[in-house]
Amino acid sequence: MEAYKKVMAARAKGRATGTDYLQHVFTDFTEFHGDRRYGDDLAVVTGIAKLKRLPVTVIALEKGRDTKDKVARNFGMAHPEGYRKALRQMKLAEKFGRPVICFVDTAGAYCGLDAEERGQAQAIAENLMEMMALRVPVISVLIGEGGSGGALALAVADQVWMLENAVYSVISPEGCASILWKDAGRAKEAAECLRMTAQDLLEMGVIEKIIYEPQNDFSKIYDTLRNDLYDAITACKTLNADEMLERRYQRFRRIGVVK
Amino acid sequence: MLPKGLFQKPKNELESSDKYAQSAMPSVPDEMCVSCPGCRKTLVLGELTDNCHVCPKCGHHFRMNARQRINLICDADSFEELFGELETKDLIHFPGYEKKLKHARLESAEKEAVICGSGKIGGFACALFVMEPYFMMGSMGTVVGEKITRTFEYAIEHRLPVIGFTLSGGARMQEGILSLMQMAKTSGAVKRHSDAGLLYITVLTDPTTGGVSASFAMEGDIILAEPGALIGFAGPRVIEQTIRQKLPPGFQRAEFVQKKGFVDAIVNRREEKAYLKKLLGFHASMGDE
Incomplete structure (x- = not known):
């Protein structure tokens, strides 16, 4: 059951979380809070930072480290205000011509009463639409769990990369198994069927790149990301914004084209 | 009984x-x-x-099927189906999917969970998509995403408003990540249509949840809903499991969602056509009718 091993690795305790990347891939990370509409969702960390010498906007879903932190961050399951906070920063990025880099790690958007009341579906939908037209380069990196719409809401990008042990799926294997077979215990089987590993997604043309994880040495991963992100953004900058948006549209447009 | x-x-x-x-x-x-x-x-x-x-x-x-709705909303003989030839394949070889598709085709007498086309409503030309409850409860796979995307692209080309009747349990898990990607794809098409200055009206019908509500259903310039329709991101059962308590009565119903600010108007089905005609009239340039 290779796929489920990856699911467990993606969720493993001690794995680097969103803010680790913000602190180690970049320098001068400066955090900004709040969506200016309702509140400040700590499951989504946003701010500006330098990628080598380049100012960028950074956004990360953060699951939290210890128990207290995890609770404060709702285990990385964002409320609508989290997605709106991210969108606010993306709009500022567009205004100031800063590329946007997102780090995705979430079991999914939060499925609670308050999230519904404040329009979880609308918040995600708006991000999908607006990210598709953001006139600066956007790169999203899946670093752990990529749970459905809650992950996609920060992954409409020019390029989507995945860490070797990250997973990305329309539904969690447990959810899939319990709906399909009324038995969450068959999650291993479901994980296999869903084709949710980085290798699967690369084969299906859903992602551009896999970042390998050398023996859990995350400092090497940070170095790789710093260089690769810098190169990819520099390459994006040779395109004019209209060309870039056309490519971004086509990137998603061709997925699941039926003849 | x-x-x-x-x-x-x-x-x-x-x-x-x-x-x-x-x-x-x-x-x-x-x-x-x-x-x-x-x-x-x-x-x-x-x-x-x-x-x-x-x-x-x-x-x-x-609940009513897509063809019945089209007959109800479109002027007589004005509807012309588009992209009806597209048929779903079991792209990721998901166990049991072929059988499920076969069953859905039989039950709905349709090839997929959405019917798209062009038509007239009260004399106003528009592009339409209508989701089909009897095909896997309107779940969105690659063909649904593709058909809706093509409908918006067709509408951009012909400078038409889009009227969309949404009904869905969400993204189709049997197509894995490919179905999730349809949320981004359709949203991109909606955005282009919007940036072209064209009108998009969604009518949320029971139920509109999951990946469909979190993409094109909630992206309308004007969002209407039918009375009592269940509208939300997560289904009520999932929410109850998450918060470990019963949901209050009326939660996620159209009236509740309107009160929270996410629906422009609740329209009784018997008045829907006249209502849509009125809205199309407001947005039509001279000579469109």
Whole structure:
């Protein structure tokens, strides 16, 4: 059951979380809070930072480290205000011509009463639409769990990369198994069927790149990301914004084209 | 359920023969009756269809299939189906999916969970998509995403407004990540249509949840909903499991969602066509009609 091993690795305790990347891939990370509409969702960390010498906007879903932190961050399951906070920063990025880099790690958007009341579906939908037209380069990196719409809401990008042990799926294997077979215990089987590993997604043309994880040495991963992100953004900058948006549209447009 | 014999005329001596009794009684066979989930009254199917599948007694909106809706909304003979030839393949070889598709095709008599096309509403030309409840409860796979995307692209090319009737349990898990990507794809098409200055109206019908509500359903310039429609991101069962408590009555119903600020108007199905005509009229340039 290779796929489920990856699911467990993606969720493993001690794995680097969103803010680790913000602190180690970049320098001068400066955090900004709040969506200016309702509140400040700590499951989504946003701010500006330098990628080598380049100012960028950074956004990360953060699951939290210890128990207290995890609770404060709702285990990385964002409320609508989290997605709106991210969108606010993306709009500022567009205004100031800063590329946007997102780090995705979430079991999914939060499925609670308050999230519904404040329009979880609308918040995600708006991000999908607006990210598709953001006139600066956007790169999203899946670093752990990529749970459905809650992950996609920060992954409409020019390029989507995945860490070797990250997973990305329309539904969690447990959810899939319990709906399909009324038995969450068959999650291993479901994980296999869903084709949710980085290798699967690369084969299906859903992602551009896999970042390998050398023996859990995350400092090497940070170095790789710093260089690769810098190169990819520099390459994006040779395109004019209209060309870039056309490519971004086509990137998603061709997925699941039926003849 | 009402007792089966409730509407049967009591037998009298003059109607002693069974044969006579059957032919003389204006009773309706069971399959032509439905019990209204709103008021529990038994309705004859004919009176329900004549009333736009709305209970004449309590106003409960019954589910209706996509073709019935198109007939209800479009001017007679104006609808021309587009992209109807697209058919789903089992792209990631998901166990049991082929069988499920076969069953859905039989049950709905459609090839997929959305019907798209062009038509006229009260004389105004538009592009339409209507989701089909009897095909896997309108779940969105690659073909649904592709058809809706093409509908928006067609509308951009022909400078048409888009009217979309949404109904879906969400993204289709049997197509894995490819179905999730349809949320981004359709949203991109909606955005282009919007940036072209064109009108997009969604009518949220029961149920509109999951990946469909979190993409094109909530992206309308004007968002309408049918009374009582379930509208939300997560389904009620998932929320109850998450928060470990019962949801208050009316939670995620159209009226509730409107109160929270996410629906422009709730429109009774019997007035939908006139309402849409009015909105299209507001946004039409001179000579469109």
